[in-house]
Amino acid sequence: MERALRVLDAFADAGGDAGTNELARATGINPSTVSRILATLVASGYVQHEPGTGRYRIGPQVLRLSSHALGGLDLRAAARPHLDALAEGTGETATLSVPGEPDAVTIDFVLSRASVASVARVGRPSIAHATATGKVMLAFAGHGIPPGPLHRFTDRTITDPARLADEVAAVRRDGHAHASGEREPDLNAVAVPVFGEPGRLIAILGVQGPQSRFRVRAQDAAVPLLGSHALALSAELGYHGS
Numbered sequence: 001m002e003r004a005l006r007v008l009d010a011f012a013d014a015g016g017d018a019g020t021n022e023l024a025r026a027t028g029i030n031p032s033t034v035s036r037i038l039a040t041l042v043a044s045g046y047v048q049h050e051p052g053t054g055r056y057r058i059g060p061q062v063l064r065l066s067s068h069a070l071g072g073l074d075l076r077a078a079a080r081p082h083l084d085a086l087a088e089g090t091g092e093t094a095t096l097s098v099p100g101e102p103d104a105v106t107i108d109f110v111l112s113r114a115s116v117a118s119v120a121r122v123g124r125p126s127i128a129h130a131t132a133t134g135k136v137m138l139a140f141a142g143h144g145i146p147p148g149p150l151h152r153f154t155d156r157t158i159t160d161p162a163r164l165a166d167e168v169a170a171v172r173r174d175g176h177a178h179a180s181g182e183r184e185p186d187l188n189a190v191a192v193p194v195f196g197e198p199g200r201l202i203a204i205l206g207v208q209g210p211q212s213r214f215r216v217r218a219q220d221a222a223v224p225l226l227g228s229h230a231l232a233l234s235a236e237l238g239y240h241g242s
Contacts, residue, residue: 003029004037008046008058017050017057075203076108078236079194082205082229083110090222092209093118097126097133097191099141099201104133118187118208126204127183129164130157132191133204135177138168140193140201156181176223178216186211190219192230195239202237205230 010026011018020038024031038056041047048059079096086094087110096108109120126133128143129150137143145168150159158164171177180188191206207222208214234241 003027003033004041007034007037007041011047011056011058017053017055019055023056075237079108079203079205079233080110082233083108086110086205086207086222086225086229087112089225090207090209090218092207092214092218092222093120095120095133095191095206095208097137097204097206099137099143099204100125101143102146103128104131104137104204106133112209114209114213118189118210118214120208126206127151127153129159130179130183132177132179132189132208133206135168135171135179136191136193136204137201138164139171139177140195142201153183154181154185156185158182175227178219180216180219181211188214188219190222190226192223192226194230194237195234195241197238197240199239199241203233205233 006027006029007023010023020031020035024034027034038047042049042059045059047056049056075098076096083094083096091112091114093112094110095106097104097106103125106120106122106124106126108122111120112118128134128138129146130153138145145161145165148159148161150157150161150164152159158167176190176192178190187208188211189206189208191204193201194203194205196202205226207226209218
């Protein structure tokens, strides 16, 4: 793996394409080993072979991954002012997540300034059936309801697929989702969708806080602010719907 990464890195200084011997000199790996590594990279789409010249260039798989990475950076930069405003306006932790499979994933957050704060983690999955963010993903990303039996995290987790389907339908109708103690007993949250063109769910804004402070009334109070920031961020990302 380490040698394959060295070969991929060598393309950055190769001016677009390179031959086996050039890559061997750049990496310090013997040519026969480089040739085997290139064959593996070609088979997986990370490198393309040009039969006419015998040279190699970066393949579509690397370009696809870099596109996702750049998109994620752009999204985080665009969303950061909204996260700051949500944390300031609600007093709770604001989160930015993206839809995934099978769960949404947190890619940024702004921590509450309260002495007792709900702590988010970048890279943590938001379980589809047990979090507000996950329910938004189910409602707007076109994912089907997870088949049962659904894992029970707390005594408030929805484990019946039919009941989950009803709640997801309500999220689609109302435009926001709630979760109270469904993944962790002391964690409550509310979340809303962020759209890009052409009406595709591109991100999810959420606010989360401890059960002792972020009860249903506080969640409801956060919805208009969340909605306005989600609409503004959607517009920045090219969405022109309501």
